[in-house]
Amino acid sequence: MRNTLVFPGSSCPVLTGKICENLGMAPAEAELSQFANVGAPLTHRLRLDSAMPPLPRRLQALSRAGPGTFGETSVKILNSVREKDVFVVQSGSPHINDTIMELLIMISACKGGSANKITAVMPYFPYSRQSKKKSHRGAITARMLANLLGVAGVNHVVTVDLHASQMQGFFRCPVDNLHAEPLIARWIRHNVPNWKEAVVVSKNAGGTKRVTSLADALKLNFGMVTTDRRRGNNMSASMILNHLDGFDEQPILDAHTPPKQRPAEDSTAARPDRRAPRTVTDSQGSPQRVNGLSMRTADGRRSSSHAHHAHHAGSPAAETEEDHEYNDRRAHEVTHGRLVQGHIVEDDFFPSPEGSTADTSIPEEDPMTMSHASSFFRPEPHALGGSGDAEESSDEEDKLKDPKIEHMITLVGDVKNRTVLIIDDMIDKPGSWIAAAETVVKRGLAKKVYCIATHGVFGGDCLQQMQACDCIDSIVVTNSYPISEEKARHTGKLVVIDLSYLLAEAIRRNHFGESISPLFQHIAD
Known part of the structure; x- marks a missing residue:
């Protein structure tokens, strides 16, 4: 494409190389420098071509050195961007704050170089889970990042499967929120045996809209798994x-x-x-x-x-x-189960404190607290609006591992002797995924379980725990978030779907002013 430049960021050079290959062009050149806090500046010129490794060796060495090695970020554009259509590809990464600053500086540098239009291609939008105020003195960080991109000079944003689609209203520029659902549906039709008999399941109540959309596209039944604090005979x-x-x-x-x-x-x-x-x-x-x-x-x-x-x-x-x-x-079709420390247990199971220094017995509810909460179940007005707790969703994952709290997990839907497709937008922590998989297998008697998401963040040892879970047969994600080769090599259940063609077509259509509506359609095989 004439008068078009695609600049790669340090977070996803492999994905950018595939995008440029699909577009029939070479990546633009930029020099990304990291100035250490002490000593001489550490610089490295990031160029993407077939002879270069997926990630620069110098950048890999700096990444292994841990936080504190990096200092200030400096960007120098090595191609003329005057009156050009510029696309900067930068996704989230383990070093999220460094990649955000790098993206902002690259956008500002292109704007200073008189670029005609600057588009930020962000397959995984950072801080997307902080799109609402979750505490009384919390910050809406996703909106702040949108404001930073606007101040830097971005004219257009292309992303994939925002955590909340309402985030598009945070930007003052157009946003193309692409969907990986057509690619996921196509992968299911080609790789899941007897997929027409499968059931699409949401692992929480908040993901039902995403699950029903995929179920309607594939003409499948759907179900839901919900987790709640258990209230016994107290x-x-x-x-x-x-x-x-x-x-x-x-x-x-x-x-x-x-x-x-x-x-x-x-x-x-x-x-x-x-x-x-x-x-x-x-x-x-x-x-x-x-x-x-x-x-x-x-x-x-x-x-x-x-x-x-x-x-x-x-x-x-x-x-x-x-x-x-x-x-x-x-x-x-409603099945209940007991969840202790994130795993399904038998109905007659009672945790024993033997061999443990902590008391693992299920504590009794405070009568005064329960009485106040059960007073006709009229919730008190909440400062943030509504009646729900203002806690972060990640806190729920931690509560599943608490040995003093027992949860009741409920499966709605018939999955007996069927393949189950558990769908969500991202995989970060393994607790809710393993609990949902064990529920559909041990309680619902499902035959096979596929955990499918768009963004494979895999924080901590998430991938290792899901690999070790016997109830999970396959883990399917896209390459919107960079996954290290070492993790992928040691995870036989991991399947990565390529997004390069979807993003390349979005870039091409944006450059020529064509509609991107066909990218949302399910194309028959």
């Missing part, structure tokens, strides 16, 4: 049950209702069909509020307040009619 649950005894004879009153406004005890007896809100307990002892019209029982039947009163009044005909009308067999 004193607070007994208090709630005792409070509900004789509930049909007493109306539900707010705690702030004055005594003079409380009706007599026999006022509801004269009106047995009054449809006041009702509070019941589920199988875990957790109170639930029902509007009095209808409710679902533990065995999957629905019963109304009239049927409930008819049952106490000795009317079996009415009860039989309700049972026949509201029978729901799909309730059997």
Whole structure:
């Protein structure tokens, strides 16, 4: 392409080389310098060609030296960019802050060189998980990074599968949020045996939209796995049950209702069909509020307040009619399991503190705390809006490993003797992935499990733990995030899908002013 330059960043030189190969052009030249805090400046000219290794040896040596070796970043553009269409390819990496500064300086250098248009190609957008305020004094870091890119002089941004699509509103320039779903769907059709019988599963409630989109594209069934804090038969649950005894004879009153406004005890007896809100307990002892019209029982039947009163009044005909009308067999597709330290355990399992210095027994809930939380389950107003906790999602992964906290994990959907495709946008920590895989295999009796995501971040020993999990058969990610050759070599389950053609076509269409809508379509084989 004429009047076009593609500059590689230090985070993904291999991916940039493949993009340029698909475009039929050579990468542009730039000198990236790292000035050490002490001593002479350490410089290295980063050029991408077939003779160069995937990552410069000098840069590899500096990376192994650890933090503190790097100092200030300096960029020198070695090609004329005047009136050119410039694309800078830079993704997230383990040295995320260094790569961000490098990208900002390269954009500023191209802007100072009178480039016609500057496009930042970021397959994995850094800090995308910090796209909302998660604490009372937290920062929306993703918006701050978008502002920094705008100040540096970027005119366009191309990325893949943002963690939250609303992040496109953070930018003052156009954003092309490409999807890896067509590539993933094509890989599934070509590499998963009997894929037409598979089930697409979300490992949390927040990923259902992504899962249903892929399930609709492949015309497959879908399911969901949810994890919640377990509430057993403790004193607070007994208090709630005792409070509900004789509930049909007493109306539900707010705690702030004055005594003079409380009706007599026999006022509801004269009106047995009054449809006041009702509070019941589920199988875990957790109170639930029902509007009095209808409710679902533990065995999957629905019963109304009239049927409930008819049952106490000795009317079996009415009860039989309700049972026949509201029978729901799909309730059997809900499977529960116990999760202790991130792994599925048997129903009769009880952790023993023997051989451990810490007390691993499940502690009782604080009655006062539980009583306050179960007061008709009316959540207190939250400072950030809504009623959910303002904690980070990564904290949930840490709680799964806490031996003092037992969780209940629920599988919604029928996966028996089927292949399960667990889908999410990224793989960072292994806890929720391993828990979901063990649930569908040990509780749902699934035949095979594929863990599929767009961005393979693999923090810490995530890849090693998922490789060691017997319930996971394959780990499928794209090359949007750089994965070291050493990790890939020791992980037989890892499969990497190439994004270079998708990004190259996006660059070509942006340069010629063509529509990128075809990149979102599923092309039949």
